[in-house]
Amino acid sequence: MTVQPNIQGQAQANPVSEIWYTRCPVPTTSGIAQHFRWIHQEFERHGIKVESIRAAADQAVRNSHYSHTQPASFREGGNVPPIWTRANGQDTVVVGITWVDEEQLILVRPDSDIKTLADLKGRRFGVPKHDTKIVDIARGQDLRGLLTALDLAGLTPADVEFVNVAGGEFDLREQGERREGRRHGVVEALLAGTVDVIYAKGAVSAALVVKHGLHPIIDINANPDPFVRVNAGTPRPITVNRDLAVERPDIVARYLAILLKTAAWAKENPTAVVKAIAAETSSTEEIVRKGYGPELHLHFDVKLTEQYIAALRKQKDYLLEWGFLKEDFDFDGWILPGPLELARALAADDAIKITL
Known part of the structure; x- marks a missing residue:
């Protein structure tokens, strides 16, 4: 050369x-x-x-x-x-x-009456809020996914309630627990009924569906427009x-x-x-x-x-x-x-x- x-x-x-x-x-x-x-x-x-x-x-x-x-x-x-x-x-x-495309799910409880994007209006969206010195990665990720869902539904942020779910500091090590465990706050808030809707993606979303029977109302990753699929991981x-x-x-x-x-x-x-x-x-x-x-x-x-x-x-x-x-x-x-x-x-x- x-x-x-x-x-x-x-x-x-x-x-x-x-x-x-x-x-x-x-x-x-x-x-x-x-x-x-x-x-x-x-x-x-x-x-x-x-x-x-x-x-x-x-x-x-x-x-x-x-x-x-x-x-x-x-x-x-x-x-x-x-x-x-x-x-x-x-x-x-x-x-x-x-x-690497990954499923991006808007999840609700299995007994939820939210069946379609149109049903999101007036609902409580769980968004993590971490006590961190760095950028709140999970918040940025989940908020974007939820905003994308609202946009696809023809709704605006004013049409729903965003509920902050507290979390701690980040410390990523070489070995760690299963990924769904790190989303304990928003998942527990959804299961407890304090929020109605959460966002999850990839291995985390797949594990949550299997473990808790959560119901996806949309997979954003199925959208043919790659720019719609843009988020923290893509x-x-x-x-x-x-x-x-x-x-x-x-x-x-x-x-x-x-x-x-x-x-x-x-x-x-x-x-x-x-x-x-x-x-x-x-x-x-x-x-x-x-x-x-x-x-x-x-x-x-x-x-x-x-x-x-x-x-x-x-x-x-x-x-x-x-x-x-x-x-x-x-x-x-x-x-x-x-x-x-x-x-x-x-x-x-x-x-x-x-x-x-």
Whole structure:
């Protein structure tokens, strides 16, 4: 590749001995790649140690999952924290975006008289409100899902009552309890009858239907318009520290090349993908299949298409409009396509190998 001499020069001038990664407990390409240790194997082959932010003993390091303060770190997952942290001035860049559709359910109790979207008028919508120093991720997610349902019903926020359900601080670790347990507040409020409607998605929503018999009145994910399906989990940006991307594009490209290889592998290995995502989400394989559908293995591609970028911008605009961000930021300048272009060349040259 013609870029190789420059990359080698940058590697000598800016040595890096370790990188850090984190991903959300949802289907991510990074999650599959780390599950099979492909990220670790590739970088350790080049003398670079790979560390997990979520596995760190120091909570300040674990908090980087949300704030992206850890040097030389990569993140793939829900879009609320990376948008929030960029709006707060953290100098990150988006070097890729993934989009794994997941069921997005508006749920009611099995004995509820709410049967259709039209029945939402005048009802109590349960929305989590966490006592947190970071952005309230769950609130941003659930509120958007409920607002989307209202819009599809031809209703406005003034037509319903939003009920805050208190929650605590976030601390995401490498291992955790089943995902539905983390939604105890809103689920219990619904089961107790203090709210009439809640939102849930993916493995969480699938588990809640099975465990509590909750009734979905709509799956937003069934809407053919991808922009209607935009929420905290769709799309998912891959972010890195800008200084790493500028000073060591070879490292960022290598990480992305592993993900490109992983996405290609996933297309040929649906059963192994389900097993890996079950581990990533602390769910059963049955729940993974219910929550993410039979074509899950086909949708781990890393892209920076106009649609993916526009969808991420729409999510940023929503968070700004509803007060989750203190101020706007240069969205266009946040997108850095160069490393992904280098990654495609690396992957095409078969320089990156993944093996079980």
